[in-house]
Amino acid sequence: MEDIIFGFYPIINLLKNNPKLFKKIYILNNKKINNKLKEILINIKKYNIPYCKTTRQWLDKKTNNHVHQGILGIIFFKTIKYHKNDIIKIIKKFKKPFILILDRITDPHNLGACIRTAVAAKVNIIILPKHHSSTLNSTVKKVSCGTSETLPIIFVNSLVEIINLLKNNNITIIGADNKSTNTIYNNKIYFPICIIMGSENKGIRPIIKNNCDILLNIPLFNNIDSLNVSVATGIFLFEIIRQNLF
Template sequence: MEDIIFGIYPVINLLKNNPKLFKKIYILNNKKITNKIKEIFINIKKYNIPYYEVKKQWLDQKTNNHVHQGILGIIYCKKIKYNQNDIIKIINKFEKPFILMLDKITDPHNFGACIRTAVAANINIIILSKHYSPKLNSTVKKVSCGTSEMLPIIFVNSLIHTINLLKNHNITIIGTDIKSKNIIFDKKIYLPVCIIMGSENKGIRPIIKNNCDMLLSIPLFNNINSLNVSVSTGIFLFEIIRQHLFLK
């Protein structure tokens, strides 16, 4: 199967991390040659990727008028159907799995931003519900800056079933809850762990909260009631990294 990726940074990131995925690249004709465009051309030549110059109207049509920055790539996309057994196979590859679960994150921009944050934090796998999540489409891939190709993203039928599965493999389940009196900075968190993030307005569902080993919050000030989910995700994940690396 084929898919598209567009935008300068998503294309560059994927060229750096997985150039073999590219089938061809399209660049706006008479595109200003910036340092980033030079970098793209260097990689195109290095990996012998076919490229074509096209008009802006063509790129607008192919991207449904999204902000493509004059560049679009056609990539090979292997459609893989995951099941619960695949989750266990994946986490068994790691001594101390670091997992991100997203509950009812329905906005593709938030989803893409969470993916990028997860990759930066070296998350091993992202798990979502099939029923309460956006598809892994071109918008998600652009916002994630191409990082969606860098880790397993698994859609499951039941988050509760998956939580119990993870618990059976000695993985601590931590839910995020703005109402919790337990502050993340006050708790020592040990890997392996699964962090569950919910929507900005409603958070994780009550049924998910009831199946967590612990609920933690971020302290907020000046009458701010919530943060964007990708921002909250970054705070939680990198606090765990800080503890794991520096507070042993």
């Protein structure tokens, strides 16, 4: 199957991490050569990726008038069906698994930003529900700067079933909940762990909360009662890293 990815940073990141995914790259006619485009052209030559010039109208139509910066790539992707045993196999590759579950993240911009943050924080695997979740579409790939191709992202039928599976493998389940009286800064968090983040409007579902080992919040001020989920995800993930580095 094929998909598209567009914009300088997503294409550069994917060229660095998985250049074999590219089928072809399209560049705007008379596109001014800058450092980013030079880097892309060097990698196109290095990995022998076909490319051609095209019009702005074609790029606008192909990206549904999104900001494409005059560059678009056609990429191969495989739809992989994972089962419970596959999740455990992936987790067992790591001494201290770091897992992120995203519950009801339906906005592709938010999902893409969460994925990018997770990759930066060295999360090992992302798990999402098959229903009430954004797909990994071109918007997700662009916002994530191509990082959605660099770690396992698994859609499952039942998050509760997967949470119990992780618990049985000695992984602590931590839910983000702005109503909790415990803050992330007052609790020492040790690997292996799984962090669960929910949508900024509804948070994680009650049934998911009930299956967490602990619920933690981020203290907020000035009558702000919630953060964008990608911002909250970054705070949680990097606070955990800070705690385990120092």
